[in-house]
Amino acid sequence: MSSDRTSPWNAIILGAGEGKRMKSDRPKVLHEIAGRPLVSWVVRSALAAGASRCLVVVGHGRDEVEQELRASFGEDVETVLQPRQNGTGDAVRCAIEAHPDLEGRTAVLYGDCPLLPASLLRELVERANAADADCGLVTATLADPGGYGRIVRSDAGDIERIVEDRDCSTSERAIREVNPGLYSFKTGFLRESIQQLDTNNAQGELYLTDVVELAARRGKVINIEGDMSELTGINDRRELALAAAIKRRAVAEELARKGVGVVDLDTLYVDADCEIEPGAVLGANVHLRGRCIVRAGAHIDVGCVLVDVVVEKDAKVLPYTVATDSTIGEAAQVGPFSHLRPKSNLGPHSKVGNFSETKKTTLGEGSKVNHLSYVGDGVIGRGVNIGAGTIFCNYDGEQKHTTTLEDEVFIGSDSQLIAPVTVKKGAYVASGTTVTRDVPEGALAIARAKQENKEGYAARMRARFRKKKEG
Ligand code: UD1
Ligand code: CA
Numbered sequence: 526m527s528s529d530r531t532s533p534w535n536a537i538i539l540g541a542g543e544g545k546r547m548k549s550d551r552p553k554v555l556h557e558i559a560g561r562p563l564v565s566w567v568v569r570s571a572l573a574a575g576a577s578r579c580l581v582v583v584g585h586g587r588d589e590v591e592q593e594l595r596a597s598f599g600e601d602v603e604t605v606l607q608p609r610q611n612g613t614g615d616a617v618r619c620a621i622e623a624h625p626d627l628e629g630r631t632a633v634l635y636g637d638c639p640l641l642p643a644s645l646l647r648e649l650v651e652r653a654n655a656a657d658a659d660c661g662l663v664t665a666t667l668a669d670p671g672g673y674g675r676i677v678r679s680d681a682g683d684i685e686r687i688v689e690d691r692d693c694s695t696s697e698r699a700i701r702e703v704n705p706g707l708y709s710f711k712t713g714f715l716r717e718s719i720q721q722l723d724t725n726n727a728q729g730e731l732y733l734t735d736v737v738e739l740a741a742r743r744g745k746v747i748n749i750e751g752d753m754s755e756l757t758g759i760n761d762r763r764e765l766a767l768a769a770a771i772k773r774r775a776v777a778e779e780l781a782r783k784g785v786g787v788v789d790l791d792t793l794y795v796d797a798d799c800e801i802e803p804g805a806v807l808g809a810n811v812h813l814r815g816r817c818i819v820r821a822g823a824h825i826d827v828g829c830v831l832v833d834v835v836v837e838k839d840a841k842v843l844p845y846t847v848a849t850d851s852t853i854g855e856a857a858q859v860g861p862f863s864h865l866r867p868k869s870n871l872g873p874h875s876k877v878g879n880f881s882e883t884k885k886t887t888l889g890e891g892s893k894v895n896h897l898s899y900v901g902d903g904v905i906g907r908g909v910n911i912g913a914g915t916i917f918c919n920y921d922g923e924q925k926h927t928t929t930l931e932d933e934v935f936i937g938s939d940s941q942l943i944a945p946v947t948v949k950k951g952a953y954v955a956s957g958t959t960v961t962r963d964v965p966e967g968a969l970a971i972a973r974a975k976q977e978n979k980e981g982y983a984a985r986m987r988a989r990f991r992k993k994k995e996g
Contacts, residue, residue: 534650535627535712536576537620539733540564540636541584541607546761552586554636555593556759558769559776560796560814563759564590565597566639572601573643574650576632580624582607582616612730614722621719627712630654633733635706637759640768645751646707653709658747660714660740663707665753672760673703674734676748684746686738691727704734705756714740772797780807788827805836808844820855829860837873851883854890872907885925889932902944904929912938912956919944931966 544553554564561569564581571579579598583590584607594602607619617633632650634641645663653661662684664676674687675697687704688697718739722731740746759765776795781787784803794812795801804821807813811825815833819825822839829842835852836842842853843860851869853859858876866884871877875888878895886903894900896913902925903917909930917928918941926944930936934948937956948954948964955971964970 532629532654533577534575534630534632534654534709535578535580536571536574536632536634537617538564538567538571538579538581538634538636539613539616540567540590541582541587541610541616542637543585543610544637544760547765548762552590553759555586555589556765558639558765559772560798561597561639562593563639564636565593567634567636567641568594568598568602570641570643570646571632571634572598574632574646578603578627580605580620581636582620584608584610584616612724612728613733614719614731614735617715617733617736618719618722618731621712621716627716629712631710631712631715633708633710633715635758638706638756639759640755640757640771641707642755645749645755649707649749650709652749653747656747657711657745658709658740659711659743659745660737661709661747661749662737663705663751663756664702664748665705665751665756666702667753668701670701670703673705673758675700676702676704678702683741684737684748685741687732687734689726689728689732689734703753704737705751705753706758707751707756708733708737710736710740714743714745786824823853826860834865866901900928901925902927906930906932906934906950908933909936910934911936912940914939916941917944918942 540554542553547553547556555562568579579602581594581602581604583604587606591604594604605620605623607616621627630650632646649661649663672690674689675693677685677688677697679685718736721739722735724730726732737746757764757768759768773794776797777787777790777793780795780801785801786806787793789809792810793807796814799813799817801819802821805819806824808825808827810828812830817831817834819836820838823836825842826844828845830847832849834848837853837855839856840853841858846860846863848865850867851865854871854873854875856874857871862879863877864882868885869883870887872888872890874891876893876895877883880897881894882899884901886900888905889907889909891907892905892909894911898911898915900917902919904927915936919925928942928944929947931950933951936954939956940954940958940960942960946960946963949966951967952964953969954960955969957973958970959972960970
């Protein structure tokens with residue numbers, strides 16, 4: 526996706542910080558919005574904008590961050606270690622020293638800025654390149670600029686330097702033009718000036734922002750204006766939640782725009798890596814997490830929470846179903862209140878009804894588990910009917926065992942199947958049976974105490990109770 530108007534350029538993304546303000550063990554840049562870590566959003570923007578090399582500076586929680594990047598981007602991303610988190614300037618220095626071969630222009634982005642649009646980055650790189658500027662940056666104006674570095678301009682209106690919030694004088698603090706933290710440098714200039722930084726500031730760190738002052742002295746700074754709603758940096762849980770809400774809404778609107786039936790734009794939660802086909806319908810307060818796939822004609826009703834689930838064409842998922850790592854077949858019906866645990870694979874036209882739980886089970890075409898059952902480690906053929914309250918006793922305290930029900934089997938209500946066990950084709954299990962041995966094809970299995978009727982007994986019993994009560 527490299528842009529034609531610009532020569533190749535590099536991106537350095539800073540993701541080594543601990544993120545103390547998050548109050549979390551997880552490295553800040555691995556906190557997620559719409560199912561993707563913050564740093565992944567930034568990397569995607571850089572790649573989409575056309576960066577030919579993408580270096581991510583890692584430090585705090587580096588193993589986890591590297592693992593995440595490798596899993597998502599493979600060879601498209603290289604990592605550089607910043608051994609001690611001594612500021613954004615130090616982070617860039619680490620990257621630039623580790624790569625003496627970098628040339629042309631280099632963009633620097635912060636890994637905690639997940640809403641950044643690729644188009645803005647591309648525009649910045651093109652404009653800075655066209656102006657042959659040592660430094661191009663994005664600026665934005667905020668009603669409440671608290672927390673951000675302020676842009677200090679000369680009387681003539683030229684950018685002179687950036688002052689960090691904590692280093693501001695009273696008059697500087699009132700400046701509303703801020704630094705969202707998006708830069709495009711001439712690599713040679715960056716390499717030289719990054720060596721000149723000092724730690725003479727409130728945080729005792731090397732500030733990348735001081736490089737802007739060095740560029741300004743040479744008269745080579747340009748800026749473009751950005752919209753802060755797309756550039757917000759995530760420093761604490763509140764900002765994370767606000768950014769997640771913006772992204773959630775954007776995903777919902779995008780789905781509706783392409784023809785997915787969105788019942789309520791305000792309460793649809795779909796992770797960015799889900800794939801929803803036009804013609805599917807998603808109800809209010811539906812959560813689709815991870816990598817769900819929902820095919821055309823499928824309907825997911827109110828309150829469902831699906832994680833890594835494939836919902837085939839025309840399937841219906843009724844309210845308040847919870848499912849993980851499973852497949853719901855074409856025109857199948859699940860719910861209300863069903864629980865599909867991992868590796869539940871429901872065939873076409875099958876049904877799982879209320880208060881039924883399935884796990885690691887294949888359910889053949891047209892088979893039904895309609896009420897209050899537990900079906901775990903099952904291999905279930907076509908046209909099987911499992912009555913209310915059936916339990917697959919799959920666990921003996923030590924190991925899990927398989928229950929196999931061949932095609933057209935009928936299991937009467939309130940039966941238990943003690944695995945490993947097989948009910949052969951077309952066999953019938955009478956209600957209330959505990960099945961401990963295989964049932965042959967076409968047979969009836971019945972295992973329950975014989976019923977005895979005591980004539981007149983109920984009336985005698987009631988009389989006795991009455992007598993006791995009276996006295
Ligand atoms: C930074 C800017 C500030 C800007 C704001 C925009 C500096 C000095 N300040 O402040 O002008 O308004 O972002 O959001 O650059 N990081 C490292 N190594 C470090 C320190 C930080 O990799 O030693 C990474 C962090 O992981 C983070 C990014 O750099 O992704 C920004 O660091 P952060 O501490 O959040 O900077 P701010 O104080 O927000
Ligand atoms: Ca920040």
